[in-house]
Amino acid sequence: MKKEISPTKKALKYMVSYGIAVCFLLPIIWMLFVSLKSEGFRVSRIIDWFTPPYSLANYFSVIQRAPIFRWMLNSFIVASSATLLVIFLSSLAAFAFSVIDFKFKNVLFVFAMAGLMVPTEANVVALFDIVGNLGLINTYPALVLPRVAIPLGVIILKEFFDAVPRDLIDSARIDGCGLFRIYWNIFMPLSKAAIAAIAIFTFIQTWNEFLWPFIAVMEQSMFTLPLGVPTFTDAYTPDYTIPMTVNMLASLPAIVIFLFFQKQIIKGIKFTGIKG
Amino acid sequence: MEFNSNKKKNFIKALPFILPFMIVYLVFLVFPIIRGFWMSLHRWTIVRKMHFVGFSNYIEMFQDSSFWSSFGNTMIFVLVSTPTIVLAGLVLALICNQKIRGKLFLKISFFLPYVLSVAVISSIMVYLFQTNNGFINMFLEDIGVISNGIQWLSRDLLAWFVVVFATLWWTVGFNMILYLAALQDIPESYYEAASVDGATPLEQFLYITLPQLKPITWVIVLLQIIFSYKVFAQIWLITGGGPGTATRPIIQYIYETSFRQNSLGYGATMSFTIFVILIIISVAQIVIRRKRSDVQ
Numbered sequence: 001m002k003k004e005i006s007p008t009k010k011a012l013k014y015m016v017s018y019g020i021a022v023c024f025l026l027p028i029i030w031m032l033f034v035s036l037k038s039e040g041f042r043v044s045r046i047i048d049w050f051t052p053p054y055s056l057a058n059y060f061s062v063i064q065r066a067p068i069f070r071w072m073l074n075s076f077i078v079a080s081s082a083t084l085l086v087i088f089l090s091s092l093a094a095f096a097f098s099v100i101d102f103k104f105k106n107v108l109f110v111f112a113m114a115g116l117m118v119p120t121e122a123n124v125v126a127l128f129d130i131v132g133n134l135g136l137i138n139t140y141p142a143l144v145l146p147r148v149a150i151p152l153g154v155i156i157l158k159e160f161f162d163a164v165p166r167d168l169i170d171s172a173r174i175d176g177c178g179l180f181r182i183y184w185n186i187f188m189p190l191s192k193a194a195i196a197a198i199a200i201f202t203f204i205q206t207w208n209e210f211l212w213p214f215i216a217v218m219e220q221s222m223f224t225l226p227l228g229v230p231t232f233t234d235a236y237t238p239d240y241t242i243p244m245t246v247n248m249l250a251s252l253p254a255i256v257i258f259l260f261f262q263k264q265i266i267k268g269i270k271f272t273g274i275k276g
Numbered sequence: 277m278e279f280n281s282n283k284k285k286n287f288i289k290a291l292p293f294i295l296p297f298m299i300v301y302l303v304f305l306v307f308p309i310i311r312g313f314w315m316s317l318h319r320w321t322i323v324r325k326m327h328f329v330g331f332s333n334y335i336e337m338f339q340d341s342s343f344w345s346s347f348g349n350t351m352i353f354v355l356v357s358t359p360t361i362v363l364a365g366l367v368l369a370l371i372c373n374q375k376i377r378g379k380l381f382l383k384i385s386f387f388l389p390y391v392l393s394v395a396v397i398s399s400i401m402v403y404l405f406q407t408n409n410g411f412i413n414m415f416l417e418d419i420g421v422i423s424n425g426i427q428w429l430s431r432d433l434l435a436w437f438v439v440v441f442a443t444l445w446w447t448v449g450f451n452m453i454l455y456l457a458a459l460q461d462i463p464e465s466y467y468e469a470a471s472v473d474g475a476t477p478l479e480q481f482l483y484i485t486l487p488q489l490k491p492i493t494w495v496i497v498l499l500q501i502i503f504s505y506k507v508f509a510q511i512w513l514i515t516g517g518g519p520g521t522a523t524r525p526i527i528q529y530i531y532e533t534s535f536r537q538n539s540l541g542y543g544a545t546m547s548f549t550i551f552v553i554l555i556i557i558s559v560a561q562i563v564i565r566r567k568r569s570d571v572q
Contacts, residue, residue: 013376014376015449016371017374018378018382019533020368020371020386021381021382021385021386022385022387024386024388024389024434024445025385025388027389027400027401027411027445028388028400030400030404030411030531031396031400034403043409043414045476046367046411046415046418046511049411073287085300088296088307089296089300091298092292092294092296093296093297093381094292094294095293096294097294098417099291100286100289100293101283101286102283102286102289102290103283103284103287105290108294111301112297112298112301115305115306115564117558117559118305118309118555119502119505119550119551119554120305120508121504121508121527122506122551122554123308123309123338123547123551124310124530124547125312125315125540125543125544126307126308126309126315126564127308128306128530128534128540129311129320130304130307130311134409143317145303145304146305148300148304148380149301149303149305150305151301151305154297167351167558183293196458198561204391207393208391208393208394210393210394210395211508211527211531216511220374222570225393226393226509227395229393229395230395230398230399230513232399232401233398238406238408240403240406240409240541243399243403244403247396247399250393250395251396254392254393255388257390258388259384262387263317263337264385265391266387266453269450269453269454272512
C-alpha cells in the first residue's frame with residue numbers, strides 16, 4: 001500500500017525513534033551504572049559512570065545498613081494481600097451482580113460504580129481519622145483495605161461474567177451445584193485473563209503507592225519501599241552511589257514483573273483505562 | 277434465568293457474595309467522604325478535641341492566600357502537564373505504530389518508567405538535575421554549553437520544568453498505550469482508499485488519523501487532568517514544594533495543614549473542596565464517554 005521510502009528517510013526514522021527510546025531508558029541505565037560504582041568514586045566526565053571498574057560492594061553495604069529487605073517484605077505483604085483481597089472480594093460481588101437476580105441489585109451496582117469517581121487522594125484526611133479510630137495506624141490492614149475498597153475490579157469482572165454462557169449455569173444446577181461451586185468452578189476459570197490483568201494492575205499500584213502509606217505509617221519497621229527509599233535521597237550529597245543502589249534494589253522486582261507480564265499489563269491498561 | 281423466581285429470597289442468597297466487598301467499600305471509601313464533610317464543619321486536631329464551627333472553615337479557606345497559591349500551583353501543573361503529556365503520548369504512539377523493526381523494544385522503553393515507584397523516579401531526577409555532580413549539568417559541561425552548574429531546583433521556572441519533565445518521563449507511557457490501541461483500531465482500508473485517491477501521508481494523518489483519535493483523546497485528556505490534579509508525591513520528593521512554596525501543590529498544603537500544623541478540620545475542608553472539583557471532572561468524563569459510545 002505504501003510507496004518505498006528513500007534510504008535517508010528510513011535511516012532518519014530509525015535514528016529518531018531509537019534515539020527517543022534510548023533517552024527514555026538512559027536514566028534507568030544510568031541508575032544501574034551508578035549503583036555499580038564504589039562509594040567515593042570520583043567522576044569528572046559523563047563517560048566515567050559507564051566505564052569499568054564495576055563492583056557490587058554497594059549492594060552488600062545497603063543490605064547491611066538499611067532494613068531494605070524489611071521494607072521490601074512489607075511492600076510485598078501489602079501488595080499481595082491487597083491483590084488477593086481485590087480478586088476475591090471483587091469477583092464474589094461481581095458474580096452476584098451478574099448471576100443472581102436479587103432485590104436492590106441495580107441500586108447497589110450503581111452505588112458501587114459511583115465509587116470509581118472518588119479520588120482517594122482527596123480522602124486521606126478523613127481516612128486517617130477513621131483508620132485511627134479503628135486502631136489500625138501502623139498496621140498492614142491500614143495499607144491494604146483502602147485499596148480493596150476501590151470498585152474497579154467489581155465493574156470489570158461483572159462485564160466478563162456477563163459474557164459467560166448462561167446454559168453453563170443451568171447444566172451445573174441440574175448437576176446439583178450450589179452458587180459458590182458455580183462461581184468457583186465455572187466463572188473464575190473462564191475469566192482468568194481479566195483476573196490476571198486486575199491482579200497485576202493492583203499489585204503494581206499498591207507496590208508503588210506513596211501518599212496514603214506516608215500518612216498511615218510512622219514506624220520505620222512498617223515502611224513500604226516507597227517510604228524507605230527517600231530516606232536515602234539527599235539532594236546535596238555529591239556521592240549518590242548508595243541511594244542509587246537503594247533505587248535499583250527497590251525497582252528490580254517491578255522491572256522483572258513488568259518484563260515477564262508486559263503483554264498482560266499493556267492489555268490491562270487498554271481495558272481498564274484508569275491511571276494512578 | 278433460574279434465580280429470578282423470588283427476588284427477596286435471592287437477596288439472602290446474594291448477601292454472602294456482596295457483603296464482604298460492600299463492607300470494605302462502605303468503611304474505607306464511602307464513609308470517609310461523609311466523615312470528611314463532617315470534619316470540615318469542625319475545629320479538629322489529631323487528639324480530637326473538636327467543636328462545631330459551621331462553615332467557618334470554608335470562609336477561612338476563601339481568605340487563605342496559601343490555599344489559593346497552592347491551588348494555583350496545582351492549576352499550573354494541570355495546565356502545563358496535560359497538553360504536554362497527552363501530546364507526547366500521541367507522538368510516542370505514532371512512533372510505535374510506524375512500519376519499523378523492534379516495535380516491542382520501543383514500546384517497552386517508553387513504558388518502563390511507568391512501573392517504577394514514584395520514590396525511585398524522584399530520586400533519579402534529583403540526582404539527574406543535581407547542581408554540582410548531576411548527570412545533566414555534567415553532560416552540558418562535557419559538550420561545552422555551560423561552565424557553571426545550573427541550579428535547577430532553586431529557580432522557580434527551572435524547578436517547574438524538572439517536575440513536569442519528571443512526570444512526563446514517568447507517566448507518558450500510559451497515554452501512549454491508550455493511543456496505540458486507538459491507532460490500531462483504525463481500519464487499514466481507510467488509508468488504502470486515501471492513497472488510491474492520491475492523499476499524501478500528511479493529508480492522511482490530518483484527515484483520517486486525527487479525527488479517528490478524537491474520542492480517545494477526550495478520555496486521555498480527562499484522565500490526565502484528574503491525575504494531574506492529584507499531584508503530590510513527585511513534587512514533594514523532588515522540590516519539596518520549593519523553592520519556597522513556588523511548586524507546592526494543593527495536596528501538599530492539605531498534608532501540611534492536617535498533619536504538621538495539626539489542623540485536620542481545615543485540611544478536611546480543603547480536601548472536600550478538591551473532592552467536589554474532581555467529581556465534577558469525572559462526571560464530565562463519563563458523560564463524554566457515553567456520548568461517544570452512543571455515536572458508535
